[in-house]
Amino acid sequence: MLNNTIYHALVLNLHQPSGNLEHLLKHNLWEAKEILWALDRIPRSLWGYEDVARVHLAMSGTLLETLKKPEFQDQVYGITKTGDLLWQLQNTQIFEILGTGFYHPVFPLTPDADWAEQLQRWQQMGQHLFWRTQFDGFWPPEMGFCMEMIPYLKRMGYRYVLVDSEHVEPVDDDMSWQELRYRPHIAEYDDDEIIIIVRDRELSNAQESGMDFGWFEHEAHERTKWCNFAPLITTCTDGDNGGWFRNTNLSSNFWYVFYRQFLDEVRQGYTKLRPTFIDEYLNKHGAYGQVKVRTAAWNTGIHDGVGFVQWTGSDVQKQALERLSQVSTQFHELKNQAQEAPHSVDIQHLLSEAHWHLLRAETSCHFFWGESWVSRSHADLDIVEHLLTQITASNERMS
Structure with missing residues (x-):
């Protein structure tokens, strides 16, 4: 029996290097404003949509460190209230916060002796700012992942990790293309297991560059029409870079052109797509099949992530x-x-x-x-x- 409901997990990476926003405020005020407004727009655009909106946010430790500083909050007063922003992102009906590395390292390019501290420092910051002790999902910065990370992530209590679709391979050969891309899986390393959530690269590229809901809905249906299971489409991009997210004209912005129309269609019962938290999907549908993940990153411009050419x-x-x-x-x-x-x-x-x-x-x-x-x-x-x-x-x- 073919599936009716198509689940969608929206994942956004938010990162600014240490001191970068302060530098931009002095030397490129408009860009600083664009970034701050892009961040502030996320909760504002979703007020009143608690019943249907589901957004995963991965915020680097350096960004969180900047936003929480009283002196920075004073500096940007009149542009945005970053203290209020951090409070609004504690709304667990709309937002699921993902763990990450504090200083946003590409883990496979980083000495593994430093992995634990990058993970622990982010957890300490996240627990303090978001008033919780558990973060189930992990966002590898730049989606840079290797199987050796699995024991470290398990020790930190993570249930799942996000990886790019181009680097996931089934352990058994009988897994279909749809199963590989639109079901969570299990990966194992040194007797430790973690759930793998697969990012759809092509749909994520569209999310990054700009798309309307009608196109996305058609693509989702075509890609999952032969699924005899509840498919999970996961799209992951930056959420504070590029004109699609930074544009101050609401008629040319991701939240108001695409996502709010998506939510309105769901409310009115006009679409089979349903926004979901990944944890909610896992609790209902679980994970399926063993996979291995190639050591690589997500695509960056002309680079496909293999070999980390962007960084090496x-x-x-x-x-x-x-x-x-x-x-x-x-x-x-x-x-x-x-x-x-x-x-x-x-x-x-x-x-x-x-x-x-x-x-x-x-x-x-x-x-x-x-x-x-x-x-x-x-x-x-x-x-x-x-x-x-x-x-x-x-x-x-x-x-």
């Missing part, structure tokens, strides 16, 4: 990533030594300072823009190396 395409990018790995190794060696022997409060402070600079050096944006932002990673690594030199000297004095 030049020698300058590769050399910076190699240096990052070397400095991370040095940091963790000193940190482990400090844990094994008596150490001063000063060394603890130096280690703490070095640690967050190391983690910030791993921000994906430092490598995304070709070679233009690589110097930002090097600047943080310079600070880390300077602090590690001080720690080494202090250890020698104490021995």
Whole structure:
């Protein structure tokens, strides 16, 4: 029997690098306003749609850190009230908050010794700002995923992780194209299992560039018409980049052109599509079949995510990533030594300072823009190396 209801999970990534909004406020005020209004527009556009709207948001730790600062809130007063925004996003009828990495690293390109801290720091921030202890879904920054991440995500309590459709492969060959793309699956690594939620790449591309509801509805029907199960279509894009999301003209904006029409059609019973939270779908329909996921990222412009070419395409990018790995190794060696022997409060402070600079050096944006932002990673690594030199000297004095 073919399925009647088509479920849709909307996922939006929201990220600004550390200090970027403050910089834009000084040097490109209009762009800063566009970003802040794009964020503020999300809850405002959905007021009164609690019965049907379902939106997943992945907000980087650096963005959350900026939005919660009292001095930043004072600075942008008159543009938007970011304190109110954070409060509005606690509406669990409309929003499901996804966990992520604090400094938005591409995890497979980041030393795995730093994974746990990137995860834990975001959880501490998320639990504080959103008044909850559990986040079921995980958003890998840039959708950069590898199977080795699964044990780390399970230890943090995540139930599912989002990955791009082009990198998911069935363990058994008898899984149809529709089953592979429109059902949740199970992936296993070292005896740990996690649910895989598959992003539809083509429909996500349309969501990013602009689409009307009629087109999306037709595509959804055509792609799922042979499903003998309840299909879950998952679309994932940035939610604060590009004119479709930033446009201040409401007649040319994602929320008012596409999503509110979608919600109105649902309310009036004119469509088989239904917005859903991924957790609600899993509770009702579960996951099906074993898959493995290739190490890769989502598509970025002309790059398909394989090989992480967007972040590793030049020698300058590769050399910076190699240096990052070397400095991370040095940091963790000193940190482990400090844990094994008596150490001063000063060394603890130096280690703490070095640690967050190391983690910030791993921000994906430092490598995304070709070679233009690589110097930002090097600047943080310079600070880390300077602090590690001080720690080494202090250890020698104490021995």
